[in-house]
Amino acid sequence: MEIIHRDGLARIGKFSTAHGDIQTPTILPVVNPNIPTLTTEEMVSLGARAFITNSYIIRRNTKLRERAEKYGVHSLLGFDGPIMTDSGTFQSHVYSDVEFSNVEIVDFQRKIGSDISTILDIFSEPDFSHDRAKEAVLETHRRMAELPPIDDTIMAGPIQGSLHMDLRKMSAELMSSSQAGYLPIGGVVPLLENYRYDDLVDVILSSKVNADFSKPIHLFGGGHPMFMGMAVLLGVDIFDSASYVKYARDNRMLFQDGSRDLSKIGSFPRWSPLYGKYTVDEVRNASPEERFRLLSMHNLSAIFNELEEIREQIYQQRLWQYVEARSRSHPYLFRAFLRLLDHSGSLEKFEDLSKKSTFFYFDEYSERGPYFRRIERNLGYLMSPDKGKFRVLSPDHWHPGRIHSLEFVSLYERTSERFLVPWNNTVIPVELDETYPFQQMISSGLVRPDSMAVAGEWPADGKLPEGIESGSRNFRLERVRTVADFQFGSGTGRKLFPDACEVRVSRSTGRLRSVLLDGRLLATLRAHDGFFTLGIAGAEILHDISPGLENRVVVTDDSAEFNAQGYNVFFKFVKKFDNAIIAGNEVLVVDDADHLVAVGKSVASGPEMGYYRKGVAVKVHRGVREKPEADQD
Ligand code: GUN
Numbered sequence: 326m327e328i329i330h331r332d333g334l335a336r337i338g339k340f341s342t343a344h345g346d347i348q349t350p351t352i353l354p355v356v357n358p359n360i361p362t363l364t365t366e367e368m369v370s371l372g373a374r375a376f377i378t379n380s381y382i383i384r385r386n387t388k389l390r391e392r393a394e395k396y397g398v399h400s401l402l403g404f405d406g407p408i409m410t411d412s413g414t415f416q417s418h419v420y421s422d423v424e425f426s427n428v429e430i431v432d433f434q435r436k437i438g439s440d441i442s443t444i445l446d447i448f449s450e451p452d453f454s455h456d457r458a459k460e461a462v463l464e465t466h467r468r469m470a471e472l473p474p475i476d477d478t479i480m481a482g483p484i485q486g487s488l489h490m491d492l493r494k495m496s497a498e499l500m501s502s503s504q505a506g507y508l509p510i511g512g513v514v515p516l517l518e519n520y521r522y523d524d525l526v527d528v529i530l531s532s533k534v535n536a537d538f539s540k541p542i543h544l545f546g547g548g549h550p551m552f553m554g555m556a557v558l559l560g561v562d563i564f565d566s567a568s569y570v571k572y573a574r575d576n577r578m579l580f581q582d583g584s585r586d587l588s589k590i591g592s593f594p595r596w597s598p599l600y601g602k603y604t605v606d607e608v609r610n611a612s613p614e615e616r617f618r619l620l621s622m623h624n625l626s627a628i629f630n631e632l633e634e635i636r637e638q639i640y641q642q643r644l645w646q647y648v649e650a651r652s653r654s655h656p657y658l659f660r661a662f663l664r665l666l667d668h669s670g671s672l673e674k675f676e677d678l679s680k681k682s683t684f685f686y687f688d689e690y691s692e693r694g695p696y697f698r699r700i701e702r703n704l705g706y707l708m709s710p711d712k713g714k715f716r717v718l719s720p721d722h723w724h725p726g727r728i729h730s731l732e733f734v735s736l737y738e739r740t741s742e743r744f745l746v747p748w749n750n751t752v753i754p755v756e757l758d759e760t761y762p763f764q765q766m767i768s769s770g771l772v773r774p775d776s777m778a779v780a781g782e783w784p785a786d787g788k789l790p791e792g793i794e795s796g797s798r799n800f801r802l803e804r805v806r807t808v809a810d811f812q813f814g815s816g817t818g819r820k821l822f823p824d825a826c827e828v829r830v831s832r833s834t835g836r837l838r839s840v841l842l843d844g845r846l847l848a849t850l851r852a853h854d855g856f857f858t859l860g861i862a863g864a865e866i867l868h869d870i871s872p873g874l875e876n877r878v879v880v881t882d883d884s885a886e887f888n889a890q891g892y893n894v895f896f897k898f899v900k901k902f903d904n905a906i907i908a909g910n911e912v913l914v915v916d917d918a919d920h921l922v923a924v925g926k927s928v929a930s931g932p933e934m935g936y937y938r939k940g941v942a943v944k945v946h947r948g949v950r951e952k953p954e955a956d957q958d
Pocket of ligand 1: 411412413414415443444446447448449483510511512513514545546
């Protein structure tokens with residue numbers, strides 16, 4: 326799996342199979358070769374690019390079996406793109422009859438030319454005891470392990486474990502280290518059918534974060550558009566579902582926020598393939614077969630519409646906000662959103678340093694999201710009582726234009742206290758006012774009245790207020806140091822930017838632009854997110870002050886040669902790395918002997934870094950063997 330765009334755990338990616346690439350996120354519509362509802366061409370015209378069918382159903386039916394064995398599953402479905410086959414686990418779980426062994430059903434899938442074949446895993450129901458679910462996990466793994474090495478199909482290794490998160494983790498780890506190249510989350514159909522989205526949040530996350538990130542995560546049966554955004558946010562790449570036909574059979578129509586009864590519908594939405602072609606009455610009065618077909622088409626469109634929207638949200642890095650807003654469309658989704666907030670601490674590790682999109686603050690729930698966890702983690706030290714006195718400025722002064730008035734700067738430079746400014750329900754250092762997400766935010770302004778406590782009044786005459794501690798400091802220097810502390814960890818700023826450095830301001834915008842020392846560029850402040858891009862001189866200092874693997878990506882010697890000349894680092898050449906790397910942050914590229922060879926921006930977070938084999942891991946801005954960078958204005 327190759328990442329093309331990322332937004333936290335969500336990704337737009339590319340997964341290669343023998344019959345072409347699958348662009349994710351996507352859904353594989355279920356094709357039942359016994360009961361063809363829509364043709365594969367019709368489904369392709371609605372957005373399908375890959376399908377899933379059931380090898381067990383084909384194997385049990387003599388006619389289908391013979392055709393599949395002779396001409397292959399692609400001919401059987403009339404489709405030349407990627408086809409995944411399931412094993413019949415679900416059928417054997419529901420009907421308790423197992424006609425074929427695991428080895429037999431996998432052999433059959435290979436024989437008919439399936440691109441992704443599934444083992445006969447053990448379905449773990451949500452109410453299974455720990456012992457019983459553990460047995461399902463271990464037996465599922467045993468069935469993967471009993472197969473010989475397979476290279477003519479990609480093996481799907483389902484993650485089971487019921488609602489026992491330790492078992493989901495165990496199963497994810499076992500399957501990740503097996504020959505499975507594709508990881509579906511199984512045993513979740515009863516949760517999906519009963520709208521238990523909150524439990525699904527736990528199940529998906531504990532499977533995903535313990536799985537190999539280079540393998541696609543599939544949610545077995547997760548085809549309701551209403552939950553897909555949240556599932557993708559948690560790292561699901563691929564869905565499959567028969568929901569488009571199942572709902573159609575009950576005269577129900579899928580929409581992005583739920584399902585609606587045909588009998589209650591007043592009109593079709595514009596995006597529906599039925600719009601403008603049929604009236605609601607015509608569909609209601611159509612023959613049962615025709616109605617079923619038409620509603621199936623509508624339902625599949627609803628699914629692909631939603632996926633298109635999700636993809637765009639990832640591209641714009643707004644998926645969290647989309648899910649936050651959409652969670653209000655249904656009480657069960659809202660309940661799941663609250664469960665998601667319980668996991669903000671884990672999700673934070675995968676969030677980029679900054680996003681392309683503006684940060685939205687709706688209400689108090691917004692401040693339980695991953696970025697707030699990061700702010701607490703990074704700025705908590707400022708608030709601790711032993712870090713000296715601080716003073717909260719009145720919100721009237723929380724306006725970048727005013728806060729940087731000459732009076733403010735003059736006062737600031739004659740004192741030694743911390744100045745904090747209100748930001749939603751918390752306070753942040755005034756020095757960070759141009760850094761993501763503090764400035765790049767739109768807020769409802771709906772904050773608790775008590776969060777605005779003002780500890781010090783602003784003196785109109787520029788005189789030092791009563792009781793304030795006097796001192797001597799430089800506002801520009803303190804600003805760049807505070808940003809460095811926020812970006813690289815507390816205490817970095819003072820070392821990265823020593824007293825002797827020069828902080829330059831843009832002549833055109835008046836904003837901080839770069840920091841130099843002895844004529845060498847330490848860092849440039851990016852206008853769009855207020856974080857630093859390091860120069861080689863800055864990287865050298867960060868290298869000297871960061872112990873062990875901190876802030877580092879260690880590459881092979883071959884790669885180091887190229888990276889030193891300014892070329893990007895590819896995942897396959899990464900040997901070791903700091904597990905705490907934040908995606909989008911600056912990293913030091915070093916060789917085995919810990920010599921700095923380049924500095925660049927990490928494409929992935931530490932927890933993901935070790936898994937990918939394809940694509941760029943670090944976008945290098947500068948190699949040590951290139952000529953020194955110039956400071957441009
Ligand atoms: N279809 C729906 N759920 C499952 C599952 O857990 N395993 C398999 N193989 N197929 C499924």
